[in-house]
Amino acid sequence: MKHLNITITGKVQGVYYRATCKAVADQLGVKGFVMNQPNGSVYLEAEGETFALEALLAFCHEGPDRAEVEKVSSVEGTLRAFQNFEVVKKKK
Numbered sequence: 001m002k003h004l005n006i007t008i009t010g011k012v013q014g015v016y017y018r019a020t021c022k023a024v025a026d027q028l029g030v031k032g033f034v035m036n037q038p039n040g041s042v043y044l045e046a047e048g049e050t051f052a053l054e055a056l057l058a059f060c061h062e063g064p065d066r067a068e069v070e071k072v073s074s075v076e077g078t079l080r081a082f083q084n085f086e087v088v089k090k091k092k
Helices: 017-028 050-062
Strands: 002-011 031-036 042-048 068-076 085-088
Touching: 002 050, 017 031, 017 042, 017 050, 017 085, 042 050, 050 068
Parallel strands: 031 085
Antiparallel strands: 002 042, 002 068, 031 042
């Protein structure tokens, strides 16, 4: 099991990036969360087997059809034992 903190920049908000990311993570059995950031990027934390995280990272570089990914950065983090993968909505 590994934990990754991933930041995606580009045109990644308003293009169903979070929803598509959740669908991919659920298919791969990856746990964690994804959320929009105030600066226009998308941030996610993901935990799972190495092959599943590599597949999720590959998706992050592509994104959904309407996304225009400029950069994906990821760093390993501390395992947090997430129970599922969820989309975190911005608090108003």
